[in-house]
Amino acid sequence: MTALPWLSAADASRAFAARTLSPVELLTALLARIETLDPKLNAFIRLDADAAMATARAAEAEITAGRIRGPLHGVPVGIKDIIDVAGLPTTCHSKILLDNIARADAVVIQKLRQAGAIILGKLSTHEFAIGGPSFDLPFPPARNPWNREHHPGGSSSGSGAGVAAALFPLALGTDTGGSVRNPASACGIVGLKPTYGLVSRRGVFPLSFTLDHVGPLTRTVADNALLLDAIAGHDPADPGSAATDARSFGWLLNRGVRDLRIGFVRHFHERDLPAHPEVAAALEDAARVLQAEGAQVRTVTLPSLTEFAAINRVILCGEAWSIHAPWLRERPGDYGQLARRRLLPGAFMTAGDYVGAQRRRTQVIAAVQDQFRDVDVLLCASSMDPATRLDDAAETARSYPRQARTPFNVTGHPAVAMMSGLARNGLPLSVQFAGRYFDDATVLRVAAAYERATKWHTKMPPIG
Template sequence: MPDGPTAAAPLHELSVAEAGALLRAGELTSVELARAALDRIARLDPALHAFIRVTEETALERAAAADRELRAGLDRGPLHGVPYALKDIFDAEGVPTTSASRLRDGHLADADSTVERRLRDGGAVGLGKLTTFEFAVGGPSFDLPVPPARNPWSGDHVPSGSSSGSGAAVAAGLVRVTVGSDTSGSTRGPAFHCGAVGLKPTYGRVSGHGVQTLSWTLDHFGPLTWTVGDAAAALRVIAGADPADPRTRTAGAEVPDYTAVLGRGVAGLRVACSPGWYAEDPATLPEIVTGIERALGVLGGLGASVEEVALPPYDVFNACGRVIFAAEAFATHEEDLRRRPREFGRYTYQRVMPGAGVGASDLLRAYDVRRWLRRRLDETVFDRYDVLITVCGQTTAARWGDFPENWPPPKLANDMQTIPFSVTGHPALSLPIGFAADGLPIGLQIVGRAFDEATVFRVAAALEAELGQRHRRPPEPAPGPAPEQRPDDTAVVS
């Protein structure tokens, strides 16, 4: 059995590997894990709003089935008997998929998404659906059918988005494993701002079949978890080619055992860094710059070589991604935008509607620029280096009052620097590395070669071992209602 917590420790602090060892040794049951998680959700989530829906009855049935199988010697993999939750854009048969929108009220999934099916086939125990920005876009809106999730580290701050419930749930210890989507940073952002681990895998590594589309060529799907090891175990289960999603055909049938590389260290690896994107930008917190420098020093001390590289300008990546996003998101929602515009949340409408002005020639030029950027990133970085270390977010989590009535909020223009790798499709992981002076989490971003998530995990695990504070959790929230948006565009937290 691995070192660390035992069955006598709080169950929400057991890693996937630790829980798995106890389950297989008969020292813990999946039902006990599920009940502990459900009890914690019932106690803490009324103040956090991380869950849109908790599927308690189904969870306990699946946990009991996992216990029977493990006792009989049937082992379905690293998540067998382990709880998880899905962002509420993933279909699970018989459960509503609302995308936090009035436009999906009453939508009941008639089949599992591929991600849900693979988790179910792997013996994992689904606890329910997690809060999202409407259709995985929009913002922390107060005009939707469900209240926005709150950041467990401070009720005055948002958990970022759009996988907001995932970030809040993992940080608060409601569940260790969640699966979200990332179109321009929607998994990495909440991970960064909530002090968790968020992976955007290579484009096509994880199937999007049965998931609400936002931007077909930018959408990625991956785990948001408490530790690197948890994310590696989750990706092992959900990754792989899927005939139902043509985006996955380049992924191949073979999925590595990502957990096998976690203890290999970084000696001999070549690491690139790109301070030109962020270090001189006054919008970047000094603690983040210092934290990244410290992480690079750790890697060098562990035997990796570290060199600075000059990347194409960030603004080119950003502009390319924004054009593609605008056009594809508008196309996804065009029928509802024309027929039922008032049923969208205000932020969602304001973010998606500008795509109506993107012409076909604009989109084709953006696709050409994307191909050039992908080629330049490979030539500049991945033909010579194993990973790239760069900034993930430039500031700690925004306050509720930073979001006015209309989008965009002026203070958040360049908060996240995640969109470049959504544009190019390279795997990118947000890793927590400490806390800023305001007590909120900070982190960095590790980017790898296409379909080389294993090396990203390897580097992340080495840094987590040296810099991680996985023992530190946010204070448990006092019960209270969600923040309420006032007419003067300020926000108050009860």
């Protein structure tokens, strides 16, 4: 029972098919672990244990009858609480929406159910996916299983903490400025922001219509590909959804990186936002590892992080204000301080600001696209620092923007963040890989090669 929670989704699926493990046995072990550890981590806003067990029993009966829907059949998944699950509240971790019961499943939840996955419950987030680690909200902030006094990243904070602590093998998060990849970086797991438009956002509470993505968080790259396979696909009712035939995202995982061309964006962490020395050293080591595996690594230059951040900020604030303006005018006191502070600047953005940011966005996209003529994948920093203490609001506010994830929300390219080491204080370090549009499979291919060569994914946090 103590080992079961650490099973990958792929291993659990194989054990189910071989009848050496049942979905009920796995879920029972996970629920016992959640009962013990979640009071220390606050990953869940709402655990839907009874419904999950009913689904596990149904999944077990289907397996017994020889009906297996796919590799996620019987596998539990945690859901960030801005994604609708029918019959459960979608609170967005906010007093504003405490009584907001979802009438229907989001498209990604529909797809998970069709794949036979078990919806385990709703997970902590930063308020409306834009606040920060906060103590003035209806639910406590999630904590980092590597050190509970530190934050787990955000805004998909419960997703990152829960996967890292083996409360569940898979989770969904969302990413508007890095909110899948930040918890992946802080918690030492794998977090992918897919190509913009690859995964439907219908049924997900929006933050920024042209920047929002839904993405998978897992402990292994193979599991990330399995979860992406389940949720990807065109949705004509999502205006941002792309009609693409991209699928089978794990088919290149065992290919290695020999002769792939990797562009190392050193200026992100050397000049634009000088990184913690341990972060910088881990990035150089990642480049050496990939070179040793046969990749060609060269230094490339993109627009500065300052420029990407400014474009993201103007677009996000303008679009978020269009969503939150009525509540901010009528119920400003029902927001937490951090979310209110981050949303209000949108009231002062002009149409000219917004259009100017979108025009400059097309130019920086062209600059990134130009680099992809000469390289297959980009390597760069994710976070510039290990996770800071939850009770140090000033240091968290300083370090949160020190990241290189936002560029790929602005451009829409796929990007994955994963563990690249442990700092001297025992907290995870991270690396990021980004790729061409709808070539998420190659991004995961590089991540898988790095994972095999380093084994950081075998490290377990000291939470238990």
